Amino acid sequence: MNVKVVLLNLFLLLMIVSSAYAVQPRPEYPRPQFQRDAWVNLNGEWTYEIDYSQTGGARNYPESKGFGKTIVVPFAPESKLSTVEHTDFIPSIWYHRTLQLPDGWNGKKILLNFGAVYYESEIFIDGKLVTRHFGGSDSFSVDVTDYLKPGTTHQLVVQAKSDLCSGLQAAGKQSLQLNSWGCNYTRTTSIWQTVWMEAVDNVSLQQVVIVPDIDQKQLIVTPSFHALRNGYQLVTIVIEGKRIVSKKTTPVAQGMPVVLDVKNPKLWSPESPFLYDIVLEVTAPDGKVVDRVNSYAGMRKIHIDGNKIYLNNKPYYQRLVLDQGFYPDGIWTAPSDEALRRDIELSMEAGFNGARLHQKVFEERFHYWADKLGYLTWGESASWGMDANNPLAARNFIAEWSNIVVRDRNHPSIVIWTAMNEQWWPEVCEYPRFVENVYDITRQLDPTRPVNTVSGGVHVKTDIWTVHSYEQNGAKLKERLFNGTEFMQTPNNLIEPNHGNIGFNPPRKYETFNYKTYTGGMPYLIDEFGGIKCAETTPGGDSWGYGEAARTRDDFYTRLESQVDALLSISEQVWGYCYTQLTDVEQEQNGIYNYDRSPKFDMQRVKAIFAKKLP
Numbered sequence: 001m002n003v004k005v006v007l008l009n010l011f012l013l014l015m016i017v018s019s020a021y022a023v024q025p026r027p028e029y030p031r032p033q034f035q036r037d038a039w040v041n042l043n044g045e046w047t048y049e050i051d052y053s054q055t056g057g058a059r060n061y062p063e064s065k066g067f068g069k070t071i072v073v074p075f076a077p078e079s080k081l082s083t084v085e086h087t088d089f090i091p092s093i094w095y096h097r098t099l100q101l102p103d104g105w106n107g108k109k110i111l112l113n114f115g116a117v118y119y120e121s122e123i124f125i126d127g128k129l130v131t132r133h134f135g136g137s138d139s140f141s142v143d144v145t146d147y148l149k150p151g152t153t154h155q156l157v158v159q160a161k162s163d164l165c166s167g168l169q170a171a172g173k174q175s176l177q178l179n180s181w182g183c184n185y186t187r188t189t190s191i192w193q194t195v196w197m198e199a200v201d202n203v204s205l206q207q208v209v210i211v212p213d214i215d216q217k218q219l220i221v222t223p224s225f226h227a228l229r230n231g232y233q234l235v236t237i238v239i240e241g242k243r244i245v246s247k248k249t250t251p252v253a254q255g256m257p258v259v260l261d262v263k264n265p266k267l268w269s270p271e272s273p274f275l276y277d278i279v280l281e282v283t284a285p286d287g288k289v290v291d292r293v294n295s296y297a298g299m300r301k302i303h304i305d306g307n308k309i310y311l312n313n314k315p316y317y318q319r320l321v322l323d324q325g326f327y328p329d330g331i332w333t334a335p336s337d338e339a340l341r342r343d344i345e346l347s348m349e350a351g352f353n354g355a356r357l358h359q360k361v362f363e364e365r366f367h368y369w370a371d372k373l374g375y376l377t378w379g380e381s382a383s384w385g386m387d388a389n390n391p392l393a394a395r396n397f398i399a400e401w402s403n404i405v406v407r408d409r410n411h412p413s414i415v416i417w418t419a420m421n422e423q424w425w426p427e428v429c430e431y432p433r434f435v436e437n438v439y440d441i442t443r444q445l446d447p448t449r450p451v452n453t454v455s456g457g458v459h460v461k462t463d464i465w466t467v468h469s470y471e472q473n474g475a476k477l478k479e480r481l482f483n484g485t486e487f488m489q490t491p492n493n494l495i496e497p498n499h500g501n502i503g504f505n506p507p508r509k510y511e512t513f514n515y516k517t518y519t520g521g522m523p524y525l526i527d528e529f530g531g532i533k534c535a536e537t538t539p540g541g542d543s544w545g546y547g548e549a550a551r552t553r554d555d556f557y558t559r560l561e562s563q564v565d566a567l568l569s570i571s572e573q574v575w576g577y578c579y580t581q582l583t584d585v586e587q588e589q590n591g592i593y594n595y596d597r598s599p600k601f602d603m604q605r606v607k608a609i610f611a612k613k614l615p
Contacts (some may be wrong), residue, residue, distance in 0.1 A: 086205030115193025171385025273374030298412025474562025
């Protein structure tokens with residue numbers, strides 16, 4: 001190619017990148033259920049250095065005033081949107097940017113917040129270690145008040161380390177091999193969600209727990225504060241549209257519930273996703289508002305009765321899709337807030353009423369759109385990659401998962417917690433104790449939702465029984481589920497796991513019955529099925545999916561309808577499903593949309609299948 005043409009193409013590429021980030025990337029407030037006005041978004045261009053030998057400490061990287069290369073935060077260095085696209089393993093990476101206190105922030109408590117940094121991170125300001133965090137999917141915050149001075153430019157340095165193949169950290173669908181393969185994809189290292197600062201008063205809200213009670217027609221708001229002082233009060237206001245429906249003033253106190261009556265409540269559901277606005281104000285003895293947080297809540301109830309899951313005291317059949325939350329240009333990070341919303345709309349347009357959010361902890365903004373649009377979700381961790389029989393891996397997971405539940409438990413759209421996916425272990429191990437711990441801690445942190453500890457894997461302690469089956473023939477799928485053979489397995493089957501091997505040591509009530517006559521116990525759901533490979537847009541031998549690839553679109557529709565009809569015909573026994581999956585992801589070609597979100601099929605025809613009524 002002519003050298004001038006090459007140079008011109010490079011120039012145009014640079015112009016495109018420059019234009020894309022002339023406006024700050026991901027500028028929206030990242031925590032819409034706990035929002036303040038005094039904040040500064042730190043996304044944008046930072047400098048960085050990959051530290052292959054992990055000797056940055058010896059080379060004084062914590063005291064850096066800038067590295068030699070640039071990266072766009074909050075996009076991971078593996079992604080196109082970061083402008084780096086380094087897809088090999090990154091054992092350690094260092095970031096730098098400057099910090100300055102905005103006018104009017106003097107005398108305030110300054111919080112530095114990270115949406116997520118994968119996996120182990122250390123934060124330095126002017127060479128001083130401020131905090132260390134373990135966990136790649138949970139958010140964290142650090143008080144940096146003592147490190148910042150008005151009128152001074154400070155040096156912020158972030159180190160992120162990842163030992164993905166150690167078995168000690170939850171990886172999700174990040175490939176443990178050099179390249180993507182099967183259903184494992186490009187990795188995400190270091191900063192992958194928004195970084196921001198905010199200014200708060202010393203006596204200010206740290207978090208709130210919001211629990212709707214539709215039976216007693218009330219909202220219970222339980223606050224925690226950064227500090228307490230006599231004479232300070234919390235004013236909690238519930239608003240419907242522009243009308244105040246409930247208001248209460250209470251002394252500031254740690255963990256003391258504020259009960260607010262909500263007469264004639266408008267219930268939240270996929271059919272009517274009404275949200276109440278909530279305003280929380282901390283006032284000083286003189287009446288001055290020193291902290292104001294805007295939030296919202298949905299009045300809804302999720303519970304189990306027999307073998308059914310109920311929404312707002314009525315049986316509710318869930319038609320879910322598996323959503324892995326990968327993007328061609330951002331990997332784990334959505335390119336925009338609109339992209340998060342659009343994924344939900346695409347799912348609803350295909351006939352689903354919700355999603356199992358699979359092997360990834362989604363951004364809070366996704367949950368916000370699910371709340372707004374009326375979209376049921378199952379919150380899940382990125383559990384693959386860890387050795388759940390290793391006590392240190394278990395410790396790492398429990399700490400991270402606990403933070404995830406605490407962060408997201410106020411979202412009405414989340415109706416089930418699914419801590420892990422497809423974990424299988426031999427009978428003599430630490431794993432059963434680990435699963436019991438995860439279940440108990442999840443229920444303690446959030447007693448309002450059912451817990452599915454291990455989706456489609458070894459069930460030790462769970463509220464719902466979930467199985468995975470990629471049987472492609474509808475009649476055979478029905479037979480396997482209807483007779484319960486999907487979970488009648490032995491430990492020997494589980495050493496080399498396959499989809500559909502459901503676990504050893506099932507509860508006694510599951511040992512002898514079959515679902516032809518079963519009507520009690522816990523709900524039984526197939527939370528992975530289908531996965532019909534259809535690679536028409538990406539031909540080639542390296543694509544991946546379940547079963548023999550559909551040769552034509554009509555072949556796909558016929559196979560899909562046979563499977564959905566089979567499940568609906570046994571809905572009294574199998575109470576809900578999750579289809580694999582929403583979009584293609586890299587080489588995995590079994591989505592109902594292409595990886596770029598363009599439709600792969602006649603979506604009206606697809607919707608007609610997934611939206612079929614129960615018999």
